[in-house]
Amino acid sequence: MTPATVERFAAGREVQPADVLALAQEHGVRMVDFKFTDIPGTWQHLGLSIHALDEEAFTEGLGFDGSSIRGFQEIAESDMVLIPDAASAVIDPFHEEKTLSIVCNVIDPITRERYSRDPRYVAHKAERYLVETGIADTVFMGPEAEFYVFDHAAFDQQANTAFYEVESDQAYWNRGRGFGARNGDSNLGYKIRSQQGYFPTPPLDTHGDIRGQMVIEMERMGIRCEFHHHEVGSAGQAEINVRFATLLRMADNLQLQKYVVKNVARRFGKTATFMPKPLYEENGSGMHVHQSLAKDGENVMYDFQGYGQLSREALNYIGGLLRHGKALMAFCAPTTNSYRRLVPGYEAPVNLMYSQRNQAARVPPAGPLVQPVPGVLRAAHGGARRDPEPDRPRESPGRRRVRAPGGRAGEDRPRAGVAGGGPGCPRGGPRVPAEGRGVHGGPDRDVDRLQAPRGGGPGAAAAASVGVRAVLRRVRARLVLLGCWLR
Numbered sequence: 001m002t003p004a005t006v007e008r009f010a011a012g013r014e015v016q017p018a019d020v021l022a023l024a025q026e027h028g029v030r031m032v033d034f035k036f037t038d039i040p041g042t043w044q045h046l047g048l049s050i051h052a053l054d055e056e057a058f059t060e061g062l063g064f065d066g067s068s069i070r071g072f073q074e075i076a077e078s079d080m081v082l083i084p085d086a087a088s089a090v091i092d093p094f095h096e097e098k099t100l101s102i103v104c105n106v107i108d109p110i111t112r113e114r115y116s117r118d119p120r121y122v123a124h125k126a127e128r129y130l131v132e133t134g135i136a137d138t139v140f141m142g143p144e145a146e147f148y149v150f151d152h153a154a155f156d157q158q159a160n161t162a163f164y165e166v167e168s169d170q171a172y173w174n175r176g177r178g179f180g181a182r183n184g185d186s187n188l189g190y191k192i193r194s195q196q197g198y199f200p201t202p203p204l205d206t207h208g209d210i211r212g213q214m215v216i217e218m219e220r221m222g223i224r225c226e227f228h229h230h231e232v233g234s235a236g237q238a239e240i241n242v243r244f245a246t247l248l249r250m251a252d253n254l255q256l257q258k259y260v261v262k263n264v265a266r267r268f269g270k271t272a273t274f275m276p277k278p279l280y281e282e283n284g285s286g287m288h289v290h291q292s293l294a295k296d297g298e299n300v301m302y303d304f305q306g307y308g309q310l311s312r313e314a315l316n317y318i319g320g321l322l323r324h325g326k327a328l329m330a331f332c333a334p335t336t337n338s339y340r341r342l343v344p345g346y347e348a349p350v351n352l353m354y355s356q357r358n359q360a361a362r363v364p365p366a367g368p369l370v371q372p373v374p375g376v377l378r379a380a381h382g383g384a385r386r387d388p389e390p391d392r393p394r395e396s397p398g399r400r401r402v403r404a405p406g407g408r409a410g411e412d413r414p415r416a417g418v419a420g421g422g423p424g425c426p427r428g429g430p431r432v433p434a435e436g437r438g439v440h441g442g443p444d445r446d447v448d449r450l451q452a453p454r455g456g457g458p459g460a461a462a463a464a465s466v467g468v469r470a471v472l473r474r475v476r477a478r479l480v481l482l483g484c485w486l487r
């Protein structure tokens with residue numbers, strides 16, 4: 001199959017507009033789709049016939065009305081210009097006519113300067129700032145964006161009515177569907193129990209082929225994928241892990257990943273959502289963000305002798321995140337639905353803390369990561385400059401688990417050190433699940449999980465050791481932070 005990305009035309013050098021036109025010619029492209037991100041984080045797009053695209057467009061740009069984009073310009077100064085980034089060119093498989101997709105930067109048509117509200121520019125400035133600090137020259141990000149795939153979604157709010165309704169054939173609430181009926185569709189059983197979607201085989205998991213198609217499309221479009229799996233949520237929750245990349249590249253990749261996930265789900269007659277908490281009493285969809293800094297090709301955050309194999313720079317980085325944790329919530333959990341995901345019982349973080357094992361906000365010895373909200377990077381660097389190394393977590397006899405790298409959401413209740421209060425905990429105290437419900441993290445759920453308790457039997461200890469060594473081979477230092485959400 002002909003690769004859909006533009007890199008091979010550049011053969012290692014910087015991608016040029018001529019390479020994009022060569023890619024278009026090879027694939028018989030008919031339309032070009034220009035994409036950029038608005039303030040809330042939604043990809044916007046506009047199309048152009050391939051006959052109207054030339055190399056000048058990559059320097060002169062393409063005009064659009066900035067006043068119609070949320071958070072951008074006022075009507076009196078509405079004209080804005082898109083500058084296509086040639087390196088982002090890729091064949092977009094979700095159009096009838098062969099279409100080339102290019103991500104754009106936004107600039108001012110008068111001054112020709114980058115637009116301050118263009119999220120891509122913010123990411124660019126964050127990367128530039130990192131170099132200026134001298135601490136590192138590269139930041140890697142590795143987000144794990146969770147999502148739900150539903151069979152049906154309807155909602156409305158009007159003067160006389162308000163409702164929402166979602167449906168999933170996998171969901172536990174369909175166990176009794178069709179009882180007593182003589183006609184209609186059969187109920188074939190195999191419904192996933194509440195909060196137990198991680199991760200039984202088919203016929204319980206009916207979305208394996210859908211996730212597989214999502215991975216295939218993502219790889220065709222240049223995103224390196226790792227695991228894909230059903231997530232804890234009964235009604236079709238899922239996760240696709242991708243290989244880490246530099247901040248701006250990963251920000252583009254994450255937008256592309258969400259685009260692919262939603263459009264492949266549509267192909268299968270389903271609908272995908274990254275909404276943080278679509279279902280009451282079921283796990284919400286978070287986004288762990290693995291982060292690491294490198295300088296001259298070396299991982300700045302690794303020190304074998306340090307706590308959790310972390311260097312002083314890494315601890316300072318964490319200190320910055322802890323210090324600015326409350327402010328970061330404006331980016332990491334910006335909506336009511338997102339903020340209300342941060343409640344106990346559903347693997348969401350509810351404490352501002354760090355630990356090498358505790359999944360609520362942990363620092364395990366593993367791989368790098370990124371959060372495409374540059375405020376996180378800035379806060380972390382602000383911490384590094386002020387040198388606020390956080391207090392060491394207190395060791396406690398918490399449970400230890402063996403998990404593959406790129407693992408799952410954190411457990412809610414802290415069992416290791418607590419370094420601060422809980423900005424993610426809603427005012428008025430945590431909401432707890434209804435009495436008698438089996439919630440994730442409770443003893444009824446943990447019995448069937450692979451665990452390696454400290455001081456446990458030799459089998460458990462060996463399993464833990466093997467798991468940790470495997471992780472160490474892959475990357476050196478990994479930091480899993482607050483479960484973040486980016487729309």
Ligand SMILES: [Mg+2]
Pocket residue numbers: 144146231239407408409
């Ligand atoms: Mg997960």
